[in-house]
Amino acid sequence: MVIDFDIDAFLAQPLTARVATNGPTVRPTWYLWEDEAFWILTGPWAKLLDRVRTDPALAITVDVCDPATGLVRQVIARGPAEVLPFDVPRGLRKLSRYLGPDETRWDARFRHYLHDDPADRGTAWLRVRPTSLTATDLSYDV
Numbered sequence: 001m002v003i004d005f006d007i008d009a010f011l012a013q014p015l016t017a018r019v020a021t022n023g024p025t026v027r028p029t030w031y032l033w034e035d036e037a038f039w040i041l042t043g044p045w046a047k048l049l050d051r052v053r054t055d056p057a058l059a060i061t062v063d064v065c066d067p068a069t070g071l072v073r074q075v076i077a078r079g080p081a082e083v084l085p086f087d088v089p090r091g092l093r094k095l096s097r098y099l100g101p102d103e104t105r106w107d108a109r110f111r112h113y114l115h116d117d118p119a120d121r122g123t124a125w126l127r128v129r130p131t132s133l134t135a136t137d138l139s140y141d142v
Contacts, residue, residue, distance in 0.1 A: 003133075003134075003135045004073075004135055004136050004137040005135055007075060007096065007133070007135045008033070008137065010039040010062075010073060010075060011031075011033035011075060012033065014030070014098045015031050015062050015063075015064065015124065016028045016030065016062070017031045017038065017040075017060050017061065017062045018027050018043075018060070018061045018062075018081060019040065019048065019050065019058055019059070019060050020058065020059040020060075020061075021051040021052065021055065021057075021058060022051070022054075022055040022057055024025065024028070025047075025051065027046075027048060028067065028111075029048075030064070030095075030098050031060075031094070031096035032090065032093060032097065034093070036056065036129065036130075037127050037128060037129045037130075038060055038077065038126075038127070038128040038129070038130075039094060039126070039127055039132070040081075040089060040124050040125070040126040041094060041095075041113060041123065041124075041125065042123075042124055042125075043087070043113075043121060043122040043124060044122040045122075047073070048098070048126070049083070049122075049124065049126075052081045052083060052126055053064060053083065057078075057079075057080055057081075058078070058080070058081045058126075058128055059076070059077070059078045060075075060076070060077045060078075060106055060128060061074065061075070061076050061077075062074070062075045063075070065119060067101050067142075068142070069142060070086050070139050070140040070141055071139050072137070072138040072139050073135070073136070073137050073139065074134075074135070074136050074138065075133070075134070075135045076132075076133070076134045076136075077128065077130035077132065077133045077134075078130060078131060078132040078133075079128050079129055079130040079131040079132065080109045080128070080131070081126040081127065081128050082126070082127045082128075082129075083124050083125070083126060084124065084125040084126075085118065085124065086118040086123040086124050086125055087125075088114060088115070090125070091113065091114045091123075092114060095113070095114060098118045099123045114141040115126070
């Protein structure tokens with residue numbers, strides 16, 4: 001494990017992760033970094049859930065590159081994904097990071113992910129506890 005910076009602070013930002021499955025396919029996604037795991041909201045509307053059920057091995061990259069400041073950081077994680085039941089409190093923490101605290105301002109589809117019955121909608125969590133994790137600071141002076 002290589003860690004060049006505060007990984008928890010970095011992953012607490014509302015950044016976009018890219019998730020790679022066997023195939024290969026890569027897709028952007030929002031995530032929550034909590035309890036040393038990535039939590040990704042998914043369901044039958046996305047191919048990701050079926051891909052994970054077929055082969056749970058995932059790779060995840062979260063990075064930033066700001067040429068104006070020279071800030072370049074990346075987190076690369078690998079590990080198996082587990083499909084877990086959806087819970088509203090964690091969903092609220094995740095979606096609030098990206099959409100703000102006022103649910104009334106959210107697009108209706110996000111409110112539905114959060115409040116519709118997960119059994120009817122099929123909403124689930126993918127939890128990835130990395131078996132491999134690197135956080136590399138490649139920043140440079142401008």
